[in-house]
Amino acid sequence: MPGWQAIYQQLKDKNFEIISVAQDTNGVKDAGKWITDAHPTYTALIDEKHLVSKLYNMVNVPTGVWIDEKGRIVRPNEVAFVDDRFKNYTGMDSAPYLGALKDWAEKGDKSVYVMSEAKLRDKLAVNDPDILLAAAEFGLGEQLYKSGHLQEAIPHFKEAQRLNPKSWNYKRQAYALSDAKRDYGTTFVDEVQKSGGSKVYYARPDLPAEVSPPEKKQ
Amino acid sequence: MLLRLIVGLLFVAMFSFAAAAKETTATIIYDDVTTEVNRAADAGGQLWITTADLKRATRFEVKPQGVCRDELCFPLTKGRKEEFLRHESGASWFNLTAFAQLVQQPVAHDEALATWYFGLRADQRQGLASLRAPDFTLPDMAGTMHSLSDFRGKKVFLVTWASW
Numbered sequence: 001m002p003g004w005q006a007i008y009q010q011l012k013d014k015n016f017e018i019i020s021v022a023q024d025t026n027g028v029k030d031a032g033k034w035i036t037d038a039h040p041t042y043t044a045l046i047d048e049k050h051l052v053s054k055l056y057n058m059v060n061v062p063t064g065v066w067i068d069e070k071g072r073i074v075r076p077n078e079v080a081f082v083d084d085r086f087k088n089y090t091g092m093d094s095a096p097y098l099g100a101l102k103d104w105a106e107k108g109d110k111s112v113y114v115m116s117e118a119k120l121r122d123k124l125a126v127n128d129p130d131i132l133l134a135a136a137e138f139g140l141g142e143q144l145y146k147s148g149h150l151q152e153a154i155p156h157f158k159e160a161q162r163l164n165p166k167s168w169n170y171k172r173q174a175y176a177l178s179d180a181k182r183d184y185g186t187t188f189v190d191e192v193q194k195s196g197g198s199k200v201y202y203a204r205p206d207l208p209a210e211v212s213p214p215e216k217k218q
Numbered sequence: 219m220l221l222r223l224i225v226g227l228l229f230v231a232m233f234s235f236a237a238a239a240k241e242t243t244a245t246i247i248y249d250d251v252t253t254e255v256n257r258a259a260d261a262g263g264q265l266w267i268t269t270a271d272l273k274r275a276t277r278f279e280v281k282p283q284g285v286c287r288d289e290l291c292f293p294l295t296k297g298r299k300e301e302f303l304r305h306e307s308g309a310s311w312f313n314l315t316a317f318a319q320l321v322q323q324p325v326a327h328d329e330a331l332a333t334w335y336f337g338l339r340a341d342q343r344q345g346l347a348s349l350r351a352p353d354f355t356l357p358d359m360a361g362t363m364h365s366l367s368d369f370r371g372k373k374v375f376l377v378t379w380a381s382w
Contacts, residue, residue: 004377016373019366021356023380028359030381035359043364045356049250052378054338055352067351067374071367080377105373117349124346132337133324140326140335143247152331159326169380176382 001038003082007098008042015069016105018042021052023061025142025173049142053169054135057124060168060202064097066104066114074104074114076123079202091199096207112208123206134164145177154183168201241307245333246275246314257309263327265334269303269310276336278317280310285317290341292321351376 001020008018020042022031027048035044052058056065056077064080067073080101081094100113108114115123141156157174164170171191174180180187192201244258244265253275259266273279277287280303284293294302302320304311314336318325322340327333346352351374355365366374 001379014373015371016375017369018375018377019364019369021376021378023378024382032359034381043358043369045358045364047356047378051250051354051356052376055342055354056376057346058378061378061380063378065351065376067366067369067376069371069373071351071353071370072349073346073351101375105375108373120349121347124349129324132343133326136324136326136335136337139247139250139337140328140333143245143252143335144328144331144333149331152328156326156328172382173380 001034001040001044001082004042005038005040007082007101008040011102011105012042014105015108019045021045021047023047023050023053023169023173025050025145025177049139050169050173054139057131058169059164059166060172064101066101068109068114073120073124074109075100076115076120078205080205089198090202092202092204097205100205100207130163134160134162134167134170137163138170141174150178154178158184242332245331246271247333247335248276249336251275258332259311260329260332263315264313265315265327266304266311266313269312272312272314276314280312292317294320 004018004020020040022035022045024031024046025048027046031046038044047053053063056063058077060079062080062082063077064075065073065077066075078097079090079092080097081090081092082098084094087093100111104111104113137156138160141153141160144150144153144156154174157170160170161167161174171184172188175184175188178184192198195201241257241259244255244260244267246253246255246265246267253271255267255271255275257268257271267275269280278285279287281291284291285302286292301316302313304313314334315325317323318336318339324337326335326337342352351366353365353367355363357363366376
């Protein structure tokens with residue numbers, strides 16, 4: 001979060017805003033101290049019901065979306081690391097995406113990183129009934145957990161995970177609310193291994209190759 | 219003729235929830251808002267509530283032109299009204315699960331805790347196909363509410379994160 005504050009300082013005069021949204025079922029209780037410590041001047045919101053993930057069909061955190069001045073999506077859901085803290089784990093450099101973000105803040109619709117409508121539609125089209133039902137099962141699980149019924153919530157979290165196996169949010173949030181090994185017979189680490197390992201766990205941002213920063217000559 | 223009568227009787231039996239289910243309580247989560255209702259009937263996985271509770275739990279109301287909330291209205295075809303509306307035990311009843319199917323809304327149900335979760339309706343999901351960024355209103359740490367639409371006219375980088 002301090003990373004986003006630094007980027008916001010750099011770009012806020014370019015008609016550019018950052019909205020961060022904490023996907024934490026326990027809200028301020030779990031997310032609060034991170035926000036307090038970062039002293040953000042951008043807009044930092046709390047989303048106990050994972051509404052933003054639901055509305056935008058997001059499957060993991062951190063996920064970034066670019067929205068233009070007219071309220072239109074110009075780059076959809078992509079992993080958005082603010083620094084290289086997890087680079088050893090994910091094998092992913094944060095610089096290309098952050099460079100693209102700065103380019104867009106400066107050039108707006110003229111940025112090469114703004115996606116074509118056809119590509120956006122292709123990426124955003126989700127009407128899979130299983131994915132929709134998964135969101136409902138997850139929402140029910142959250143509600144039961146919050147009303148003190150963790151045991152009853154677990155089958156619904158499992159059903160959400162089964163219906164939308166691509167969602168890491170459904171796994172990670174559910175595991176964080178109980179003992180994953182005991183209640184789900186697995187762990188986050190095991191699941192990452194099963195998916196092919198930490199280097200492929202996050203899909204790479206889909207940045208145009210020809211404008212990626214040139215490799216440094218050795 | 220006899221066959222038609224039997225089919226007719228079956229039809230009545232299917233939608234006569236009073237015979238199939240006794241009144242109970244239920245917890246309804248609609249648009250992520252939780253409402254307890256004291257009169258509910260679960261008939262074969264179908265949730266019937268009174269039209270008064272319908273308004274309380276969902277803000278939808280049954281009107282001559284359909285099931286409506288503010289500007290939004292879903293008409294009920296004449297021949298299918300029976301599937302949604304009944305008058306029994308001194309109340310008007312509404313089948314909220316049949317309505318969910320009509321508006322393409324996913325429903326999750328916990329039988330033991332009589333809790334029903336209604337997800338996003340088709341009209342709430344249209345944003346993505348049109349490339350319009352779906353609007354939302356959420357609180358900051360201090361409890362002040364902010365909407366995405368407040369930022370219209372600016373470029374917005376929306377980013378999720380979590381403590382877990």
